[in-house]
Amino acid sequence: MNKKQYLKRLYVVSFFVALFALFIIVRLFLLQVVNGESYKNKAERSYIQAVDTFERGTIFFSKRNGDRISAATVTTGFRVIMHTGQIDSPESLLDSLSDILDIDEEDFLRKASKDNDPHEVIADKITKNTADQIDALDLPGIRMERQKWRFYPGGQMAAQTLGFVAYKGDDRIGQYGVERTYNGTLSRKEDELYINFFAEVFSGLSSSFSGEEREGDIITTIEPNVQAFLEQELVKLDDKWGSDASGGIILNPTTGEILAMASTPTFDLNSFSSVDDSAVYRNPLVENVFEFGSVIKPLVMAIGIEKGVVTADTTYYDAGYVDVGKDRVYNYDKKGRGTVSMQEVLNQSLNTGMVLVQQKLDKKDFKEYMKAYGFGEKSGVELPNEALGLVSNLDSARDIENATAAFGQGIAFSPMVAARAFSALANGGTIIEPHLVKEIDYKDGGKDVTEIPEGRRVITKEASEEVSRMLVELVDTALFAGREKLDRHTIAGKTGTAQIAGPNGGYLEGQNLHTFFGYTPAYDPEFLVVLFTKHPRGALYASQTVAPASMETIKFLLQYYEVPPDR
Known part of the structure; x- marks a missing residue:
């Protein structure tokens, strides 16, 4: 046998050996991975x-x-x-x-x-x-x-964010929350026990051509320990003040990553069918809109500083009220403070001062800046049924409706939209895209990592930093008379107490929404916290209810993430 014939036979033998080895590998894969569940079922x-x-x-x-x-x-x-x-x-x-x-x-x-x-x-x-x-x-x-x-290992943890799976006809599909938004990605064909190996390998390619959603797992941004802490604080709020409902959002105001979001009342995902009222399935953080009141004041103050109509040191005479056409706007307590600065307008939450800022602004500028904050649009978070805000008062020719919008009444939007707007104060003036999904890992081996886009600019970095400085001053000196000032970390924050709109117009007697938002470290923030509670009993102001809970949450975040001191 010459060398050429020998090599030819060697190639032939090698080919068949390789083919047999490939057959064994594929067979083992089919037995152990693709059909393993099937054989387990048979056993x-x-x-x-x-x-x-x-x-x-x-x-x-x-x-x-x-x-x-x-x-x-x-x-x-x-x-x-x-x-x-x-x-x-x-x-x-x-x-x-x-x-x-x-x-x-x-x-x-x-x-x-x-x-x-x-x-x-x-x-x-x-x-x-x-x-x-x-x-x-x-x-x-x-x-x-x-x-x-x-099965939901956390029970009621993040219930309204996750949603659940239930029958629709003969099919089990995602209902509410992430389960619904990503139902196509999470769903699996129920006849896949004997799926062809090569079809599995090339499923990503075939789905691209067919337009089908690729199957995969969802990795959220929710941090379970932060989520658990937030939920505990909301329960404490309801227990202490007898509130109708409470809610909170914790996110990174620069990246938009949502670390926790929760609301009460809630339910156990593993026994969702046992609830008395299916309205509890809804996520009020994105599906409901509220008038938020005085927490909107720093956003309007930032517009005034941006346009150069006021500074923190600008003063005016506060008589306790201001006339707007035929209407009269009062401070929350109807008391005057005499000559005060814009810093004190925020410290003492004076409605008259905010009307002054709004009146100094061009009406067109005021409307455009408020809408640039995202009021009147959806936040874009990956949850179903997100509500649009009610902000027609910004388009009104009536002076009184623009004046009340300056202190957060007469315009309504979801807590998520509010958090998105507050982030512009925290991050240097840009609008973020709040998001719950960090990554999608596809069954075919690919992945889709959420990219952080450059947000649109609303206000300058200088205006953002000045309002942040004013809000740090508020927390250090005015909130709880400065007793909650932290020696090693700066916190920017503001409370708000707003009347609750009635279903048929007007406001509900004696019912208020209490809100707090804050971010820390104030000049390079990692966390923004928004907490609210609806109709608390026995407390007139947010400084009594949500402010203490928010400060506890911020302290927890600083400790849990071991954030270095910034002062």
Whole structure:
């Protein structure tokens, strides 16, 4: 045999060896990865008569160190099925099962009385250990079905943000929250147990051509410990003040990453069907709009400073009221302070001073700047049913409606839109894109990381820094008479107390919305906190209710993230 023939045979043999090796690798992959669940299901069918093939992508929280914590996943258990035609004594069967299961006697006997019904569910979502105990009894007419369902390890944590999965017809789909927004990404085809290996490898390419959404997992920006702390503070607020509802948002005012968002009342995602009122599923942080009152004053002050009509030292005479045409606007307590500066207008939250700033501004400039803050548009956060604001008063020719808008009455928007606007004061004057999704990891191996766009500029950095300085002065000297000033960190903040609009116009007697927003460190902030509580009892002002809770939250954030001191 010459060398040429030898090499030719060697190539042929090598080709077949490589082909056989590839076949073995593919076969092992199919057995262990693609069809592994199928064979596991078959092994369990010694006493399981049916297999639930439900699958869905995972939603993760993101810890500060980058670790991922499951927020929504699929878990496996069993349901107990009764065939009524195979039961001799329902009472005896009930006695046997009651030692293991918590069964409603009346409901069980009603189901057992049905004539030859092969599929009556008497218990579901039970563990394998419980299923094994029942199987060991070898009860006539009883069998187990393997069951899969959506499981939320945190229970009620971030409930309105995550949403849940429920049946719509014969399909299980995402309802509310992230589950709904990314339903196409999280959904899995239920016939994938025997999917072709090469189809799986090239699924990303095929979905690109077909227009189908790529399947994947969602990694959110929510930090679970921050989320837990915020939820605890909201519960404390409601418990202490008997509020109708409360809510809060914590985000990075530069990147727009939302670290936590929560509202009360809330519910347990694992038992969502047991709520009395389905309105609790809604997320008021994006779906509801409010008149926020005095927390809007720093935004208007920034416009005045930007346009050069006032400075922090500009003074005026405060008589306790100001006439706007035929209308009269009062301070919250109807008291005058005499000659005061713009700094004191913020410190003491004087409506008259804010009307002065608005009147010094060109009406067109005032409207354009307020709309540039994002009032009247959606924030763009990845949640369904986001509400548009009610800001028609900014377009009004009536002076009084522009005047009241200057201190946050007569215009309404969602807490998320408000947080977005406040961020412009914190980050040097630009509008951010608040977002919940850090990354999407696709099943085919690709990923989509959220990019942080350059925000549109609303005010100059100089105007932003000056208002921040004024708000630091407010926290250091005026809020709680300066008792909450931190020696090592600067905090910029403002409270607001607003009347609550009635459903048929006007305002509800004796009902107010209390709000606080603050950011820290004030001149290079990592966190912006917005807290509100609706109709607290026994407290007139936000400084009594949400301000203490907000300060506790800010202190927690500084400690938890080990933020270096800035003073």
